[in-house]
Amino acid sequence: MSDVNYKQIIADGLWNNNAGLVQLLGLCPLLAVTNNAVNGLGLGLATLVTLLISNGSVSFSRHWVSREIRIPFYVMVIAANVTVVDLLMNAYLHNLHNVLGIFIPLIVTNCAIIARAEAFASKNEIIPSIVDGFMMGLGFLVLLVVLGGMREVIGSGTLFANASVMFGDAAQGLTMQVFDKDYPGFLLAILPPGAFLGLGLIIALKNIIDDRLETKRIAKRQQEKAAAEAASKVIGGVPASE
Template sequence: MADNSQWQEISQKGLWSNNPALVQLLGLCPLLAVSGSVVNALGLGLATMLVLLCSNIAVSLIRKTVSDAVRLPAFVMIIASLTTCIELLMQAFTYELYTILGIFIPLIVTNCAILGRADAFASKNPVLPAAWDGLMMGLGFMLVLVTLGGIREILGSGTLFANMHLLFGEGARGWTLTLFANYPGFLVAILPPGAFIITGFLIAIKNVIDKHLQERAAAKKDKPVKGSKRVRTTGKIA
């Protein structure tokens, strides 16, 4: 059973220090292609998180029974099966959003972050830590995706949470926030070049924060403990 420090380490890596989108730079194709709005980003992010969570659980369960010769093909089959299940669920309950996301739902199978976590972590750890790792990695990816989608939607359309009924039903039609009246729109923000630019800024902001945290930790480490006494040496021999 994992202790609290291991749970915290897994959470910290998935959400920040080893984030799939900002650090590992995995899954950039859907990250840049469909993050033009919050609803698109949230839909793909939830689908990816569910596949990552369930695949980690399944891989952990079979880790002692699958030989090295068929390990990776078995992982791919698990991920492909789970992706197909998510795809069918989206076709049944969120069909309009499914048609908007298009090919990027089936392409979850090829997301290196999912196969990478299955091979690097789930295949070497018990079910609960593997499930938590999948949840945190998926949540970290989804948060970056939604942040990127929110920024692009605001800059590109002047709105936020538009078309949320595609994911949450008719009751979510009134969730749209119009931030700028008569906003002409900023086309570059919606197009893929805008996604590259904004992603670069997000990575830069993360690097600045990491540098600040490292400097503060180093300063705290070097700071003398309050009440400690320094021994003076005169260089004289008695």
């Protein structure tokens, strides 16, 4: 427990190893339902809860499950969790459940969830595994909302236009009219090709940011190295010729 780097877990989940941006896992639901921000938020929350519970369950039972049956066991755990999430959404978020449709049960086949169970939860204690599941789910949720919001704004000129399907009629006031009501819309943005283009732009932006951060880190290391060498020469004393 003491050697767990929670900062690294958080950074990996949100940025460095984001399931959608870096691992490119879970792309089917990511691209299919993100034609608006609310759909992305709903599916993102369902995925986050599934990751959270599945990672905790796998970590808790890792000492009792043999390696030969671990993958079927992971699938059974994830399927049970998804079934619970699906039933709860159908009961309390029925309209959103109807909109997301088959993509809620398909969380079972999301490679990101099985990958975290195998790569992290099966090798670590329960608390770090829960934190890993939460941060990986949160990173995926943020990507879904950002992509959905971007497509909705460009495609329809609004943001959170369908908030009522998730939060009830009281949330109708959350709708933001980003462009004028006369905005004709951009159909490509809310069609499937728009999802590929939007995700590609987000990945490109992440790569640009990573490159600039790496350049700054290299420059900083070089400056520190030069400063350390200069200090060592001063402290080291007189040259050999003297």
